[in-house]
Amino acid sequence: MSKKEKVLRNFNPMALRDKYSVEAVNRRVLNKSNNFSSFWLDDGWDTSGSIFDDVEEKPKTDLIALASYRRAIANFVNIVTKKDIPVTFKSAGDSYTDGNKVVISSKLDDKLFDSSVGLALHEGSHIILSDFDFLKQLDINIPQEYYDRSELKGFSKLEIVGYVKNLLNYVEDRRIDHYIFTTSPGYKGYYHSMYKKYFHSKIIDKALKSTEYTDETIDSYFFRISNLTNANTDLDALNGLREIWKVLDLRGIGKLNSSEEVFEIALKIYDIVLNNIPDGIEKVDPDTGEITYEKADGTESTESSEMGGDGDSSGSETMSDEEFDSLLDGLENNEIGSGNVEGGSIIDLPMTGDTVSGTTEEKSVQKVELSEVQKKQLESAIKKQKKFMDGEISKKNVTKKDKVSLEAVEEAGMEYKEVGQDLKNYEGKSTPTKVIVVKNFSKKLIKSETLRMACKHNGEMYDSTYGGNPDTYVEDGIRLGTMLGRKLQIRSETRETKYTRKLKGRIDKRLIAELGFDNENVFSQTFMDSYPDAFLHISVDASGSMSGDKWDKTMTSVVAMAKAIDMITNVDLVISFRSTHNSRNSRRRNQQYPLILIAYDSRKDSFNKVKTLFKYINVAGTTPEGLCYEAIMNDMIPTSKDRESYFLNFSDGMPMFDNSDVSYHYDQATNHTKKMVDEIKTKGIKVLSYFIGGSSYSSHNSMGAFRKMYGKDSQFIDVTSVMAVAKTMNKKFLEKN
Numbered sequence: 001m002s003k004k005e006k007v008l009r010n011f012n013p014m015a016l017r018d019k020y021s022v023e024a025v026n027r028r029v030l031n032k033s034n035n036f037s038s039f040w041l042d043d044g045w046d047t048s049g050s051i052f053d054d055v056e057e058k059p060k061t062d063l064i065a066l067a068s069y070r071r072a073i074a075n076f077v078n079i080v081t082k083k084d085i086p087v088t089f090k091s092a093g094d095s096y097t098d099g100n101k102v103v104i105s106s107k108l109d110d111k112l113f114d115s116s117v118g119l120a121l122h123e124g125s126h127i128i129l130s131d132f133d134f135l136k137q138l139d140i141n142i143p144q145e146y147y148d149r150s151e152l153k154g155f156s157k158l159e160i161v162g163y164v165k166n167l168l169n170y171v172e173d174r175r176i177d178h179y180i181f182t183t184s185p186g187y188k189g190y191y192h193s194m195y196k197k198y199f200h201s202k203i204i205d206k207a208l209k210s211t212e213y214t215d216e217t218i219d220s221y222f223f224r225i226s227n228l229t230n231a232n233t234d235l236d237a238l239n240g241l242r243e244i245w246k247v248l249d250l251r252g253i254g255k256l257n258s259s260e261e262v263f264e265i266a267l268k269i270y271d272i273v274l275n276n277i278p279d280g281i282e283k284v285d286p287d288t289g290e291i292t293y294e295k296a297d298g299t300e301s302t303e304s305s306e307m308g309g310d311g312d313s314s315g316s317e318t319m320s321d322e323e324f325d326s327l328l329d330g331l332e333n334n335e336i337g338s339g340n341v342e343g344g345s346i347i348d349l350p351m352t353g354d355t356v357s358g359t360t361e362e363k364s365v366q367k368v369e370l371s372e373v374q375k376k377q378l379e380s381a382i383k384k385q386k387k388f389m390d391g392e393i394s395k396k397n398v399t400k401k402d403k404v405s406l407e408a409v410e411e412a413g414m415e416y417k418e419v420g421q422d423l424k425n426y427e428g429k430s431t432p433t434k435v436i437v438v439k440n441f442s443k444k445l446i447k448s449e450t451l452r453m454a455c456k457h458n459g460e461m462y463d464s465t466y467g468g469n470p471d472t473y474v475e476d477g478i479r480l481g482t483m484l485g486r487k488l489q490i491r492s493e494t495r496e497t498k499y500t501r502k503l504k505g506r507i508d509k510r511l512i513a514e515l516g517f518d519n520e521n522v523f524s525q526t527f528m529d530s531y532p533d534a535f536l537h538i539s540v541d542a543s544g545s546m547s548g549d550k551w552d553k554t555m556t557s558v559v560a561m562a563k564a565i566d567m568i569t570n571v572d573l574v575i576s577f578r579s580t581h582n583s584r585n586s587r588r589r590n591q592q593y594p595l596i597l598i599a600y601d602s603r604k605d606s607f608n609k610v611k612t613l614f615k616y617i618n619v620a621g622t623t624p625e626g627l628c629y630e631a632i633m634n635d636m637i638p639t640s641k642d643r644e645s646y647f648l649n650f651s652d653g654m655p656m657f658d659n660s661d662v663s664y665h666y667d668q669a670t671n672h673t674k675k676m677v678d679e680i681k682t683k684g685i686k687v688l689s690y691f692i693g694g695s696s697y698s699s700h701n702s703m704g705a706f707r708k709m710y711g712k713d714s715q716f717i718d719v720t721s722v723m724a725v726a727k728t729m730n731k732k733f734l735e736k737n
Contacts, residue, residue, distance in 0.1 A: 061106070061398075061402050063402065063405050063406050063409045063414075063450070064409060064414050064415065064416060064436060065416070066089070066106060066398075066406060066409075067406060067409045067410050067414060067415070068415055068416065069113075070087055070088075070089065070104065070410070071410075073087050073102075073104055073116065073117060073120045074086075074087035074102075076117055076120065076121060076187070076190075077102055077120050077121060077124035079184075080121050080124060080125065080180065080183075080184050080187060081124045081125060081127065081128045082128075083127075083128060085101065085102055085124050085127055085128075086100070086101040086102070087101070087102045087104060087120060087124075088101055088102070088103055088104070089103070089104060089105070089106045089397075089398045089403070089406070090103045090104065090105060090106065090395040090396065090397050090398070091397050091398050091399075091400070091403050099126075099127055099130070099132035100127070101127075102120050102123045102124050102127070103123075103395065104116065104119075104120055104395065105394075105395035105396045106395075106396045106397065106398040106402075107395075107396040114189065114190050114193035114194075115190075115193040115194045115196065115197035115198065117190040117193075117194075118187075118190035118191045118192070118193050118194025118195075119194045119198065119393065121180065121187055121190055121191065121194075122173075122176060122177075122180075122191065122194060123391070125176045125179060125180055126172075126176060126391075129172075129175065129176055129179060129259075130172060130176075130259050131258060131259035131260065134259050134260060134263070135165075135168070135259065138161060138164065138165055138168070138263075139157075139161045141263065142160065142161065142164055142267075143267075146160065146164070146267065146270065146271075146274075147160055149274050150163075150274065151293060152279050152280060152293055153218075153274065153277055153278075153279060153280050153293065153295065153296070154280030154281070154293040154294045154295035154296065155218075155280075155295070163218065163222070163270060163273075164266055164267065164270055165390075166222060166386070166389055166390070167225070167266035167269050167270055168259070168262055168263055168266040169389040169390065169391075170225060170226060170266075170389055171248065171253075171256075171262045171265050171266050171269070172259060172262045173389065174229075174248070174250060174253050175253055175254075175256050175262055177191060178250075178253045178254045179254070182254060198384065198388045198393055199384070199385055199388050200230065201381045201384075203374060203377040203378050203381050204227060204230065204378070204381050204382075204385075205230065205232045206370065206374065206378075207223075207370060207374075207378045207381075208224075208227055208230055208232035208233055208234060208237075209232050209234070210369060210370050211369055212369075212370055212375070212378065213237070213238075214237050214238065216238060216239055216276050216277055216278065217277065217295075218273065218277060218295075220237075220238055221238060221241075221273045221276075221277070223382060224237055224238055224241055225241075225244060225269065226382075226385050226386075226389065227385075228244075228245060228248065229250070238276070239276045240272045240273070240275065240276040243272055244269050244272050244273075247265065247268045247269055247272065248265065248269065277296070278296040279293070279296065280293030280294050280295055280296055281293065281294045281295075281296060404448060405448045405449075405450050407444065407448075408442070408444045408445045408447070408448035408450055409445075409448075409450060411440065411442055411444055411445065412438050412439065412440050412441065412442055412444075412445045412450075413437075413438070413439030413440045414436060414437070414438050414439070414450075415436075415437055415439075416434040416435070416436060416437075416593075417434065417435045417437050417630075417631040417632075418432050418433070418434050418435075419432065419433065419434070419435050419594075419627050419630040419631050420432045420433050420627060420630070420662055420664075420672070422672075422675075423662055423664070423668060423672060424668075425662075425663065431661055431662040431663070432661065432662070433593065433594070433627065433659060433661035433662040434593050434594075434661075435593060435594040435595070435596060435624070435627055435628055435630070435631035436581055436593050436594070436595045436596070437596055437598070437631050437632065438451070438595070438596070438597040438598060439598050440598070441454065441597060441598065441599040441600070441609065441613060442613075443612075443613065446613065446616045451581060451595070451597070452579075452581065452582075452620040452621070453542055453577065453579045453581075453595070453597065453617060453618055453619065453620040453621070454597060454599075454616055454617050454618075455616065456616060472615055473551075473552045473553075473555040473556040473559060473615075474555075474559055474610070474611060474614055474615050476556045476559075476560075477555065477556045477557070477558065477559025477560040477562070477563060478559060478560075478563050478611065480556065480560040480563075480723065480726065481559060481560035481561065481562065481563025481564040481566075481567075481726070482563060482564075482567075484560060484561075484563075484564040484726060484727065484730045485563060485564035485565070485566070485567030485568065486567070487730060488564050488565070488567060488568050488571075488730055488733055500523075500524045502521060502523040502524060502525050503520065503521055503523060504523050504525075505523035505524050505525040506523060506524055506525070507522060507523060507524075508522055508523060508524040531570060531733075532570075532642055532643060532644055533570045533571070533572075533642060533643040533644070534570065534571040534572070534643065534644045534645070534646065534733060535571070535572045535573075535574075535637040535643060535644070535645045535646070536561070536565065536571065536572070536573050536574070536645075536646045536647075536648060536729070537573075537574045537575075537576070537636065537637070537645075537646070537647050537648070537685075538558055538561065538573070538574070538575045538576070538648045538650070539576050539577075539578060539628075539629075539647065539648070539649050539650070540554060540555075540558060540575070540576070540577045540578065540649075540650045541578055541623055541625070541649075541650055541651035541652060541653070542577040542578055542579040542597075542617065542618075542619050542620065542621075543578075543579060543580075543619060543620075543621055543622050543623040543652075543653065544619050544620060544621060544622070545619075545623075545652055545653050546619045546651075546652050546692075547618075547619045549719050550652060550692050550693075550719050550722075551618075551619055553692075553719050553720070553722040553723060554650050554692060554722050555614065555617075556722070556723055557650075557722050557723045557725050557726045558575060558650075559610055559614060560723070560726040561573070561726050561729055561730075562575065562600060562602075562607060562610045563607065563610070564726070564730060565602060566602065566607040571733060572602050572603050572637075573600070573601075573602040574598065574600065574601050574602070574603075575598075575599050575600040575601075575610075576596055576597060576598050576599065576628075576632070577596070577597045577599055577617060578594070578595070578596050578623070578624065578625065578628040579594075579595050579597075579619070579620050579621040579622075580592050580593065580594055580595055580620070580621030580622050580624060580657060581593055581594075581595040581621070591659055591660055592621070592659050593659065594624030594627045594628050594631070594657060595621070595624075595628075596628040596631055596632060597617075598632075599613070599614065599617060600614075622656050622657050623651065623653050623654070623655050623656055623657065624655065624656075624657035624664060625651065625655035625669070625673045625676075625709075626655055626669065626672040626673030626674075626675070626676040626677075626709075627655075627657065627664065627672070629673070629676040629677070629680070630672075630676050633676065633679060633680075636680055636683055636685060637683075637685075638683035638684050638685060639683065639684030639685060639686075640684075644686070645683070645684065645685040645686070646685065646686050646687075646688060646729075646732070647680050647685045647686070647687045647688070648688045648689075648690075648725075648729065649687070649688070649689040649690065649710065650690055650692060650722075650725075651689070651690075651691060651692070652691065652692045652693050653693075654669070654670065654702065654705060654706075655669040655670065655672075655673050655709075656669060657669070670705050670708060670709055673709045674708055674709045677709055677710055677711070681711075687710060687711060687713075688713065688714075688729075689706070689709075689710035689711075689713075689714040689715070690714070690715055690716075690717050690722070690725055691703075691706050691714065691715065691716045691717070692717060692718070692719060692722060693716065693718070703716060
């Protein structure tokens with residue numbers, strides 16, 4: 001099959017419509033499907049991918065987005081719970097929320113991020129409010145009388161514990177919800193989104209208005225109890241349901257202060273259920289005489305239901321999905337009955353007496369019967385509800401490989417920063433893009449092979465075991481830096497000069513006797529002479545064109561400066577590298593991002609990081625100069641009264657970069673880089689820029705563009721002059737204003 005035929009075969013017009021429809025655009029721009037998360041989510045979460053169905057290529061996990069997602073969720077949980085509760089992705093072997101951590105799904109192509117936030121908040125709230133130790137001992141805490149009564153109904157001990165646990169979970173969830181709604185009302189929307197996704201559905205709404213689960217069986221009670229806060233609830237559907245509503249007392253749910261008190265309410269509700277369920281059928285073992293009980297509903301009720309009901313459904317009619325949708329619309333517009341319902345949604349917790357909709361008269365008028373298909377849908381929805389109450393919501397695992405890489409990404413503090421808002425395409429439309437910022441260079445990041453420019457095989461060429469030369473730029477730089485550092489140590493010294501026989505100052509005790517000889521010059525003055533603090537940010541172009549001798553000489557100079565500054569106390573140093581990185585989400589064609597790696601920060605890193613890790617940094621990609629500067633602009637340290645600040649750039653070409661977001665070339669790239677450099681200068685930072693190259697880079701146009709970006713003090717130097725830059729910077733540090 002030809003390439004053209006393959007492309008045409010995989011073309012998906014529905015995907016094209018979905019991606020570029022008004023609804024899709026609004027969703028990406030306004031984030032309408034995540035109204036509450038829209039302030040921390042952005043367009044980057046759109047994973048609609050290509051308009052071609054590429055069956056041979058599966059989308060890969062965007063680890064940086066995944067890490068940002070986890071951090072955002074963790075921030076929400078910590079704010080609400082006021083505790084530092086770990087938030088982790090589910091992986092093989094991990095359990096669900098266990099009282100110690102919140103476990104979230106790694107699925108990123110879910111459009112309802114609000115529900116994910118709500119679920120994490122819900123689980124986090126359980127950690128601070130629920131007594132997990134008490135719940136583990138539930139079988140012991142249940143009074144024996146409930147076991148005895150339940151066994152007469154045909155229930156096993158395991159079933160009894162399960163029933164009480166489900167009731168406890170339901171009441172506990174209401175207590176948790178009330179806590180969030182009253183202490184953090186701004187997060188209520190996340191909870192509603194969670195319940196809409198995981199708990200409520202149109203088929204549940206329909207079943208509550210039907211004749212389903214209206215027999216006094218254990219399943220009927222649990223279905224009706226689980227949906228008491230649904231606007232379609234009918235308190236007359238089962239005997240004792242209205243009494244259960246009063247015992248639950250949602251208006252006073254906030255008075256419950258512990259899981260033990262919740263347990264007492266659950267037992268009272270279970271007592272009402274037992275009072276209204278018929279006794280089981282007695283069975284006697286003919287051999288042993290042992291008496292056991294089977295449930296009264298047994299298989300017979302299931303068979304009669306399959307045959308069309310138990311005779312109590314006369315006058316019922318099957319309601320179609322379309323008819324039920326119309327009914328919901330009528331309810332929403334207050335045209336029928338009471339309540340305010342949208343299929344699959346929930347209402348705020350009722351806080352007053354018997355305010356739940358549904359009366360005997362209304363039931364007789366609106367009695368409907370579900371079709372067989374709808375019954376299967378209902379069965380599935382009920383299972384989903386039960387899993388929710390049991391804390392067993394299905395969550396996507398992260399693979400072992402992704403987990404290792406994700407840990408490295410998290411440790412490195414990798415994140416996206418949106419830049420280039422003022423960049424325009426040929427149509428005049430804004431074309432912002434994202435820059436990957438790596439805040440912490442680490443050995444784990446190198447081993448993970450996440451970044452091409454910083455991975456373990458880069459250092460192999462310098463290892464003698466691979467036949468390389470052990471005398472690397474790191475060792476060369478350390479030797480040069482040690483010599484320069486000895487000269488710089490004078491910066492740490494403070495000189496004190498004392499002048500005597502002055503007309504004013506402090507009295508010099510040794511000259512007091514001269515006052516008797518009319519000598520008034522008996523004062524002294526002391527002057528302190530010291531160097532101001534300094535801050536240096538070295539930014540290195542790590543694009544592919546910097547390879548070879550350029551890279552070795554540049555890195556030797558950079559390491560030398562790092563070593564020299566490490567030997568003194570009043571100069572701080574940050575070293576960053578600029579390049580590009582291809583996204584792992586391969587469904588997006590041409591989706592690469594600018595990358596800036598903060599490889600060393602003397603304020604928190606030891607020089608050992610330079611000594612052991614810098615050999616793993618290598619060149620890759622293109623030169624997204626100004627875009628990278630913009631991404632870290634807020635981290636630039638300005639000059640102040642007591643501190644001088646410098647920005648030193650090494651590069652060997654004009655800025656250029658493009659991806660599916662932006663085309664960053666020629667005048668647009670040059671002008672944007674100049675704008676960023678000017679912003680750096682407005683902070684009082686002295687900018688020093690060196691263009692490393694040969695005759696091919698010495699054209700009048702290149703020199704003009706380079707000086708336009710960095711100023712008249714920028715310099716063109718060849719490879720052999722790079723190490724002299726370190727000596728020049730050391731000399732500047734010894735100058736005094």
